[in-house]
Amino acid sequence: xxxxxxxxxxxxxxxxxxxxxxxxxxxxxxxxxxxxxxxxxxxxxxxxxxxxxxxxxxxxxxxxxxxxxxxxxxxxxxxxxxxxxxxxxxxxxxxxxxxxxxxxxxxxxxxxxxxxxxxxxxxxxxxxxxxxxxxxxxxxxxx
Amino acid sequence: xxxxxxxxxxxxxxxxxxxxxxxxxxxxxxxxxxxxxxxxxxxxxxxxxxxxxxxxxxxxxxxxxxxxxxxxxxxxxxxxxxxxxxxxxxxxxxxxxxxxxxxxxxxxxxxxxxxxxxxxxxxxxxxxxxxxxxxxxxxxxxxxxxxxxxxxxxxxxxxxxxxxxxxxxxxxxxxxxxxxxxxxxxxxxxxxxxxxxxxxxxxxxxxxxxxxxxxxxxxxxxxxxxxxxxxxxxxxxxxxxxxxxxxxxxxxxxxxxxxxxxxxxxxxxxxxxxxxxxxxxxxxxxxxxxxxxxxxxxxxxxxxxxxxxxxxxxxxxxxxxxxx
Amino acid sequence: xxxxxxxxxxxxxxxxxxxxxxxxxxxxxxxxxxxxxxxxxxxxxxxxxxxxxxxxxxxxxxxxxxxxxxxxxxxxxxxxxxxxxxxxxxxxxxxxxxxxxxxxxxxxxxxxxxxxxxxxxxxxxxxxxxxxxxxxxxxxxxxxxxxxxxxxxxxxxxxxxxxxxxxxxxxxxxxxxxxxxxxxxxxxxxxxxxxxxxxxxxxxxxxxxxxxxxxxxxxxxxxxxxxxxxxxxxxxxxxxxxxxxxxxxxxxxxxxxxxxxxxxxxxxxxxxxxxxxxxxxxxxxxxxxxxxxxxxxxxxxxxxxxxxxxxxx
Numbered sequence: 001x002x003x004x005x006x007x008x009x010x011x012x013x014x015x016x017x018x019x020x021x022x023x024x025x026x027x028x029x030x031x032x033x034x035x036x037x038x039x040x041x042x043x044x045x046x047x048x049x050x051x052x053x054x055x056x057x058x059x060x061x062x063x064x065x066x067x068x069x070x071x072x073x074x075x076x077x078x079x080x081x082x083x084x085x086x087x088x089x090x091x092x093x094x095x096x097x098x099x100x101x102x103x104x105x106x107x108x109x110x111x112x113x114x115x116x117x118x119x120x121x122x123x124x125x126x127x128x129x130x131x132x133x134x135x136x137x138x139x140x141x142x143x
Numbered sequence: 144x145x146x147x148x149x150x151x152x153x154x155x156x157x158x159x160x161x162x163x164x165x166x167x168x169x170x171x172x173x174x175x176x177x178x179x180x181x182x183x184x185x186x187x188x189x190x191x192x193x194x195x196x197x198x199x200x201x202x203x204x205x206x207x208x209x210x211x212x213x214x215x216x217x218x219x220x221x222x223x224x225x226x227x228x229x230x231x232x233x234x235x236x237x238x239x240x241x242x243x244x245x246x247x248x249x250x251x252x253x254x255x256x257x258x259x260x261x262x263x264x265x266x267x268x269x270x271x272x273x274x275x276x277x278x279x280x281x282x283x284x285x286x287x288x289x290x291x292x293x294x295x296x297x298x299x300x301x302x303x304x305x306x307x308x309x310x311x312x313x314x315x316x317x318x319x320x321x322x323x324x325x326x327x328x329x330x331x332x333x334x335x336x337x338x339x340x341x342x343x344x345x346x347x348x349x350x351x352x353x354x355x356x357x358x359x360x361x362x363x364x365x366x367x368x369x370x371x372x373x374x375x376x377x378x379x380x381x382x383x384x385x386x387x388x389x390x391x392x393x394x395x396x397x398x399x400x401x402x403x404x405x406x407x408x409x410x411x412x413x414x415x416x417x418x419x420x421x422x423x424x425x426x427x428x429x430x431x432x433x434x435x436x437x438x439x440x441x442x443x444x445x446x447x448x449x450x451x452x453x454x455x456x457x458x459x460x461x462x463x464x465x466x467x
Numbered sequence: 468x469x470x471x472x473x474x475x476x477x478x479x480x481x482x483x484x485x486x487x488x489x490x491x492x493x494x495x496x497x498x499x500x501x502x503x504x505x506x507x508x509x510x511x512x513x514x515x516x517x518x519x520x521x522x523x524x525x526x527x528x529x530x531x532x533x534x535x536x537x538x539x540x541x542x543x544x545x546x547x548x549x550x551x552x553x554x555x556x557x558x559x560x561x562x563x564x565x566x567x568x569x570x571x572x573x574x575x576x577x578x579x580x581x582x583x584x585x586x587x588x589x590x591x592x593x594x595x596x597x598x599x600x601x602x603x604x605x606x607x608x609x610x611x612x613x614x615x616x617x618x619x620x621x622x623x624x625x626x627x628x629x630x631x632x633x634x635x636x637x638x639x640x641x642x643x644x645x646x647x648x649x650x651x652x653x654x655x656x657x658x659x660x661x662x663x664x665x666x667x668x669x670x671x672x673x674x675x676x677x678x679x680x681x682x683x684x685x686x687x688x689x690x691x692x693x694x695x696x697x698x699x700x701x702x703x704x705x706x707x708x709x710x711x712x713x714x715x716x717x718x719x720x721x722x723x724x725x726x727x728x729x730x731x732x733x734x735x736x737x738x739x740x741x742x743x744x745x746x747x748x749x750x751x752x753x754x755x756x757x758x759x760x761x762x763x764x765x766x767x768x769x770x771x772x773x774x775x776x777x778x779x780x
Contacts, residue, residue: 050651
């Protein structure tokens with residue numbers, strides 16, 4: 001449960017969404033968890049965090065939208081911003097979009113217009129970001 | 144001038160100058176302020192002739208769309224404190240019809256005007272039929288938001304908001320104060336909100352301040368949440384107006400900011416008051432100031448308030464119809 | 468300011484005097500870790516932490532209190548505040564500020580590690596009462612030599628087996644290391660005590676890889692410095708207005724009937740910002756930027772930096 005490895009770094013819970021690439025970048029004390037779907041991050045953290053202690057860090061690895069989802073789940077469970085870091089594996093241009101009308105989630109690129117898969121409203125992808133949702137606002141053509 | 148009708152006489156007209164810029168414009172709460180038509184502000188919680196109906200309509204919106212309420216688990220203590228503050232305040236402002244009896248932790252709440260009786264034990268979740276903030280927000284006309292203070296910032300920890308103006312509490316839940324105000328354009332405005340947050344964090348326990356915000360809208364529905372965009376968005380986009388005097392409304396939001404003394408959270412109350420232009424025009428000074436403000440808005444503010452089209456339309460109507 | 472009366476005095480341990488203070492009716496509510504300033508001589512304030520009554524565990528601590536309770540450690544070589552307060556007897560009156568929050572619990576914490584030494588136990592006691600009422604997870608580490616620990620009994624009653632006591636700093640180090648390395652996810656630590664203890668906790672927390680934002684200490688809170696008196700010269704009329712040490716420029720102008728726009732009175736809204744024609748200004752507002760401060764000031768909070776300031780009024 002102690003929060004440090006032998007080399008004096010804070011220990012990390014590494015949450016990889018997808019598959020593990022460049023495994024040499026992880027440290028001895030890291031606890032590595034692999035998820036297929038970022039939507040499972042909350043359940044994973046609920047299981048893991050009670051076994052860890054204060055002093056641990058969370059590192060999220062995956063595509064832009066996936067690391068945002070993991071970070072959001074960590075923040076919702078009490079992590080402070082400085083305790084969560086991310087490694088983005090794609091070009092980061094895709095973002096998660098939160099429909100302001102029906103609160104459905106989607107993915108798109110900044111500045112896109114898309115049709116909400118939940119309610120069909122035409123949404124403008126804004127730059128209004130919620131760290132808690134790990135998503136930007138999809139505004140119904142009003143901004 | 145003859146006595147103005149009640150909705151005008153008690154209207155918190157928000158524009159003191161002929162021009163407008165985004166500012167913190169905070170002042171002490173509970174202080175009566177005279178206007179050209181009467182006065183407002185002695186009470187923090189509004190209760191007009193239609194109080195019962197307004198409270199019921201608010202509850203109906205929440206019941207139909209439970210997403211209008213959010214609360215983080217850690218907001219429990221602040222939510223209880225917000226409940227206590229609101230009930231106590233309402234009882235003080237409407238003695239005779241509203242009462243909060245206390246015996247230690249045991250409380251008995253009666254509001255004859257909206258027909259509510261409830262006993263509860265402060266801090267005992269099981270003693271209320273619902274979340275303390277849902278209960279509290281269902282006793283008043285105001286939208287209720289709890290901003291938690293930590294790490295030198297304010298965070299939207301909980302809220303019951305059914306009268307949002309083109310935002311959604313479901314999306315904004317959990318945001319920091321700076322994140323909440325991200326859509327407000329311009330560096331100056333950004334600085335205003337940084338200053339405002341610092342001010343709120345420094346308030347002493349129990350202090351209460353207020354500010355006014357304003358806009359124009361096409362009808363008399365206070366609920367312009369993103370959640371119900373389907374029912375107002377199309378008309379707003381098409382600017383489908385036949386009679387601006389009756390259809391275009393000045394929307395004034397009376398915002399109260401209370402530093403809850405126990406938890407240090409900021410209780411943010413938003414009361415919406417709508418007045419059609421034809422009633423604004425009953426007070427020539429108001430009509431002239433509103434027209435002048437609309438004619439001189441910066442493009443940024445006009446864009447943010449979505450007044451690029453509605454503003455000139457309203458200004459033209461006011462110039463044509465206001466007695467000079 | 469509050470007008471208070473001493474209702475009772477007690478000596479919980481040698482060198483510490485507890486005062487029970489009452490007002491006219493219920494006093495303003497206060498958060499855990501809050502303090503009040505007590506005026507021990509005209510214009511001289513010391514701040515002390517408020518401790519709730521340990522007897523009413525069914526009531527929310529700090530809500531509409533009947534009394535304020537403070538404990539004052541005697542500082543024989545201090546400026547005189549603690550000596551003056553130790554000399555108070557029941558029935559004596561004194562003025563106090565309303566409560567100020569300076570050391571609040573973090574609402575998001577899953578667990579609170581409270582560390583106290585010496586008279587630093589007073590705000591920690593308030594935290595413990597709060598957490599006990601709300602059922603929050605906490606533990607208390609206390610540095611205390613037997614017989615000279617104020618409020619150790621109160622703490623013991625409220626915290627029960629969640630209290631661990633260390634007789635000296637060395638024993639405290641061991642307690643700290645264990646507590647910080649085994650604290651559950653999302654804990655926060657709070658220290659009130661001598662600077663050495665605060666530093667010790669900070670060092671041990673870093674060793675356990677806690678980020679600084681999880682480590683809190685009660686800073687010493689000095690009362691706002693009183694202003695120096697100065698003269699405001701009103702350029703348009705040539706009138707001179709004397710501004711006293713205890714009043715704001717805005718208040719002084721209102722007192723003599725000079726109208727000035729105003730709203731917040733806190734240096735935030737900018738309504739009272741006025742052009743300065745001459746004189747240096749001590750800016751205390753949060754609304755003007757450096758450029759604007761070249762020739763403007765907020766009347767409600769800012770003051771002349773010298774003997775006078777000339778205003779375009």
